[in-house]
Amino acid sequence: TGKFAGSNNQVKRWLRPSMTSILQQIKKSAAVRFLFRRNQTKRIISFWQKGGFDFGYFEKADDPQWLNVFWEKDSVFRSYFSKLDLTNTLEIACGTGRHSVMVADQVRQLYLLDSSQAALDKARERFAGKKDVHYIHNPKGLGIPKNTIAAQSLTAIFSYDAMVHFEKQAVKLYVVDSFSLLIPGGYALFHHSNYDKNPKGSFTDNPGWRNYMTPELFNSYATEAGFQVVQSETYSSSCKDSDRITLLMKPR
Numbered sequence: 001t002g003k004f005a006g007s008n009n010q011v012k013r014w015l016r017p018s019m020t021s022i023l024q025q026i027k028k029s030a031a032v033r034f035l036f037r038r039n040q041t042k043r044i045i046s047f048w049q050k051g052g053f054d055f056g057y058f059e060k061a062d063d064p065q066w067l068n069v070f071w072e073k074d075s076v077f078r079s080y081f082s083k084l085d086l087t088n089t090l091e092i093a094c095g096t097g098r099h100s101v102m103v104a105d106q107v108r109q110l111y112l113l114d115s116s117q118a119a120l121d122k123a124r125e126r127f128a129g130k131k132d133v134h135y136i137h138n139p140k141g142l143g144i145p146k147n148t149i150a151a152q153s154l155t156a157i158f159s160y161d162a163m164v165h166f167e168k169q170a171v172k173l174y175v176v177d178s179f180s181l182l183i184p185g186g187y188a189l190f191h192h193s194n195y196d197k198n199p200k201g202s203f204t205d206n207p208g209w210r211n212y213m214t215p216e217l218f219n220s221y222a223t224e225a226g227f228q229v230v231q232s233e234t235y236s237s238s239c240k241d242s243d244r245i246t247l248l249m250k251p252r
Contacts, residue, residue, distance in 0.1 A: 040167050040202070040203070041140075041141050041142060041166070041167050041169065042141075044141070044167065044203065058095050058096045058098075058119055058122065061095070061096075061098060061161070067099075067102070070160055070161070076235060076245065077160070077191070077235075077245060080189055080231065080233075080245055080247050081189060083189075083230075083247060084155070084156040084158065084187050084189060085155040085156055085186070086103055086106045086107045086156055087107070087108050087109070087155040088107075088108060088109040088111075088154050088155045088156070089103075089109070089110055089111065089154065089155065089157070089158070090111040090154050090157045090158075090178075091111070091112055091113065091157075091158055091159065092113050092144070092157065092159035092163070093113065093115070093162030093163065094113060094114050094120075094123060095116070095119045095123070095162070096119050096122040096123050097112055097122075097123035097127060098126075099158075099160050101126055101127070104130065104133075107132075108132060110132060110133045111134045111136060111148075111154070112133065112134070112135050112136065113137075113138060113144060114137065114138075115137070115138055115139055115141035117139070120135050120137055134149075136148045141166075142169065142170050142173050143170075143174060143176070144174065144177040144178070144181065149181050151180055151181060152182065153181065153183065154182050154183065155182070155183055155186050156182075156187055156189070157178045157181065157182060157186075157187075157188040157189070158188070158189040158190070159189075159191060159192075160191045161191060163190055163191060163193070164191065164192060164193040164208070164209075164210050164211065164242075164243055165203055165210070165211055166192075166193075166211055167203075167211060168211075168213065171192060171213065171218065172221045174190075175190070175221045175222055175227070175248075176225045178225075178248075179225040179227055179250055182250040183250070184250055184251065185249065185251075185252045186249070186250050187230070187247060187248065187249050187250075188227070188248045188250075189245070189246075189247050189248075190218075190245070190246050190248070191243060191244075191245050192213055192243070192244055192246065193210040193211050193242070193244070194210075194213060194214070194215065194234055194235075194241055194242060194243055194244035195210035195213065195239075196212065196213070196214045199212045207238040207239040207242060208237055208238020208239070210237075210238055210239075210242050213244075215232060215244060218244070226251070227250060228249045229246065229247075230248060230249050231246070232244060232245070232246040233245055
């Protein structure tokens with residue numbers, strides 16, 4: 001009996017560290033889920049951090065077929081983009097810089113902003129040797145960090161294939177910050193969601209992970225910031241009319 005009791009005590013000692021570790025993992029996982037429920041922007045950002053659920057997207061997105069949607073001559077995106085003065089340009093949520101590299105030779109000062117440091121590191125590799133490229137990391141993913149770009153110094157701002165996933169709060173902050181950084185007469189071109197269903201749900205429950213947004217809501221952010229809405233058009237991607245491209249101008 002003594003031997004059995006001793007063995008049983010040994011088993012308990014062996015189990016304790018393991019059970020403690022499991023409980024810690026459960027608590028940590030629960031805390032992370034709770035945090036993400038309260039901060040959806042943080043959850044969205046986590047998908048494209050190094051090791052994140054969709055970090056592999058960056059490599060796939062370099063496929064010419066993906067890029068052609070934005071850069072073919074007859075693309076609706078290209079027709080809007082042609083209106084930009086690219087002298088001093090900011091790309092919001094640039095990822096690895098796959099879009100900016102298409103026009104880098106037309107830009108005097110290029111600013112690349114992203115919440116993923118790993119993606120910006122890949123952008124640095126892509127633009128290695130090119131002068132006047134500035135990298136801005138904003139881990140919070142909410143607006144453009146202050147004092148990284150001089151006020152009224154940019155001629156153009158654009159964002160492709162990223163804002164479709166953003167929470168309303170993030171979209172509004174980027175629009176407001178863009179207004180302060182553009183010169184009078186400067187343009188901002190935003191590819192954003194046009195998905196008007198599931199307003200209180202998670203973006204991962206929607207087709208193509210499109211977050212909730214309506215043209216009325218987006219335009220209200222723009223006009224409240226001071227922009228003039230120049231042109232706006234729907235685009236069908238993950239479902240009919242899932243996306244919208246909107247061109248804004250800061251009045252002269």
